[in-house]
Amino acid sequence: EVQLVETGGGLVQPGRSLKLSCVASGFTFSSYWMYWIRQAPGKGLEWVSSINTDGGRTYYLDSVKGRFTISRDNAENIVYLQMNSLRSEDTATYYCAKGIPDYWGQGVMVTVSS
Amino acid sequence: DIQMTQSPSVLSASVGDRVTLNCKASQNINKYLNWYQQKLGEAPKLLIYNTNNLQTGIPSRFSGSGSGTDYTLTISSLQPEDVATYFCFQHNSWPLTFGSGTKLEIK
Numbered sequence: 186e187v188q189l190v191e192t193g194g195g196l197v198q199p200g201r202s203l204k205l206s207c208v209a210s211g212f213t214f215s216s217y218w219m220y221w222i223r224q225a226p227g228k229g230l231e232w233v234s235s236i237n238t239d240g241g242r243t244y245y246l247d248s249v250k251g252r253f254t255i256s257r258d259n260a261e262n263i264v265y266l267q268m269n270s271l272r273s274e275d276t277a278t279y280y281c282a283k284g285i286p287d288y289w290g291q292g293v294m295v296t297v298s299s
Numbered sequence: 300d301i302q303m304t305q306s307p308s309v310l311s312a313s314v315g316d317r318v319t320l321n322c323k324a325s326q327n328i329n330k331y332l333n334w335y336q337q338k339l340g341e342a343p344k345l346l347i348y349n350t351n352n353l354q355t356g357i358p359s360r361f362s363g364s365g366s367g368t369d370y371t372l373t374i375s376s377l378q379p380e381d382v383a384t385y386f387c388f389q390h391n392s393w394p395l396t397f398g399s400g401t402k403l404e405i406k
Contacts (some may be wrong), residue, residue: 230335230343230386232395244393280342285333285390287354289342 187211189281189290196296197271205266207281207290215239215259220286221266223277223295233279234266248274271297301325301389305398313406318374320401322387327367331391334363334372337400338383346385347372379405 193205205221221233234255235244243255254267264281278292302325312318322332330350335343345354347363350370360375374381382405387398 229399230337230388230397232388232397235395244395246394285345285348287345287348289344291342 187283187288189283189288191279191281191290191293194279194293194295196298198299199272199297201271202267202269203271203295205268205279205281205293205295207264207266209262209264209281209283212283212288214262214283217283218286219255219257219264220282221255221264222280222282222286222289223275224280224292225274225277228277231277236264268295271295273297300394301328301392301396303387303389303396303398305385305387305401307401308399309402309404311404311406312377314377314379316377318377318381318403320372320374320385320403322365322370322372322398324368324370324389328389328391330366331389332363332365332370333388333390334361335386335388336381336383337386343386377403377405 188210191207197203220235223231223233233246236255240257252270257264276297278294280289280292282289304323306321332350334347336346337343346357346361351363362373364371384400384402386400
């Protein structure tokens, strides 16, 4: 059974950093692209970042480029999202997802507020 | 960036109705269009990928069609458990983009 479990969320002040992790199981992690997608409270879905199978290619939403970094550890089956210089508009539930994307985790809440 | 426009934003229909949800891209997305269902408080679930491919485990009452810039999700016979918000998503080009969603309600 595919499982994606996100951790690392919480309340953080504007300008500070947070690192999200997504632990994957139930599939061959190193064979799939991975994604981070977010959803602000009561709003729609917004793609944030993607990483290819070996981590050599990464893509970002313009508004997070230069502030967020996606990475992966294929030995540990984990994908990360390092979020720096956080803004109030980054407040959202962050989901990791695999593949096309087909399976999604349950999400982790990030609140940026003073 | 490719803009994805979904219509209607809210749809109210009766159990057993045939329901059609629309998604229009601002440019050709070459059928790289997925549909997701999101129930309240849950993560999105993939229904249809690449326009017309039914994801494993999804009931056959869901189907997708389209090409170029215009895409459709059809529910052949609406069931009470289909109450949800439905999002389209293009993965033809970066940045990847979602539609704003169609909220489906039961009359």
